[in-house]
Amino acid sequence: MGDGLSSFWGPVTSTDWCEKNYVHSSYIAEFYNTISNIPGILLALIGLINALRQRFEKRFSILHISNMILAIGSIIYHATLQRMQQQGDETPMVWEMLLYIYILYSPDWHYRSTMPTFLFFYGAGFAILHALFRFGIVFKIHYIILSLLCIPRMYKYYIHTTDVSAKWLAKLYLVTILLASICWLFDRLLCKEISFWYFNPQGHAFWHVLMGFNSYFANTFLMFCRAQQRGWDPKVVHFLVIFPYVKIQKPKSQ
Template structure:
């Protein structure tokens, strides 16, 4: 929320701001809560990364967890500075991440193995170049929503073809965190004027970050379970310290 305060980073150059007072706690951090709320996403992605490497999942899941970490770090830099360059460093990884989800979701049934990753890579590269030149506003949001919608039918197909109750619970948690997070994001964007007059700002965008950190983790864990089923690795959902779900597999000795 722009308020004319000067800072270490200079004037705000990003095309979008959230409903949080700028530089309320430090001249080095523009949006404090929106910045630190990304830490959870980094932590959850790191836990998923360790599990993927330790159990020797396919490299696509290693890349997926790393991309979640990169996205959260980019978001931290953007909200800390509110600069156009850092905004691109947040938005471009968002698109790349969705392209990676599309690959993981659709590649098992893709008959021509090299065409899909080649197309998605070129699409992501072209988008990055164009996005660095053109200041997309609402166009970026529409584009991102379309990419998300393209993934939903495939996620639903995986859900209905999975009989494991624990795995289905992961998918339900994915939907719940996405829905609640979207509500927080929408409220922060649309009702900022009203929220600003409240004694306490609920920090809807920061809550969006927290919920989307869990959302990405649940989505990744569900996809790892489904992929392990496809590969015949006898997956099961277990819980870290009885709280955080993750996938445990048993690969055949030949693998």
């Protein structure tokens, strides 16, 4: 729904979404698509504090930080609707999926240095190419493929987990990603119809909120599974009754 409006940031040069631009502020192109990333930042902060407080492996702290960086990048992109900022949003999306692949597959990888080395150069190569070329559908297909690579491993962890609360985390992960995908498709495919409605349901904004929760549930589930692998006696408890997190009890030798 690009309308070519000039603003503080200039004409739209990135992909435009189904929200009218500069309705609430001349500094924020898509208001709801911008502020809807805030829950993801707060949830990632909760996860990061828990990971640091209980001294989980650094990979989980980096994962939570990457969630925050991704949400901040999305804020900048939707606030400006500029091509460079869109690429600054999309590149961390790929980096984050590579990090998930590492966390999911590295425990059974016998050659410890090869996987992180390969993923690092893959991520760096993608960043360079994405800076030089404007990927459209190619980026989406690439991102979907990376996401699908995670599913078999997530399912393996799910079937090998007997803890009911941990299984619920996996189920919440699945429900939120399905609902988020529906919101994304609804906003993208039915935009012309929505433009004639009395109000905009803000499907892309709901995508942001749901994916913030999705990442939080995924991270918490992976932390539980990793704690099980390390023999840390993990339990799923709740912060403020609503937010689940993993509480561990490390052996004294660790």
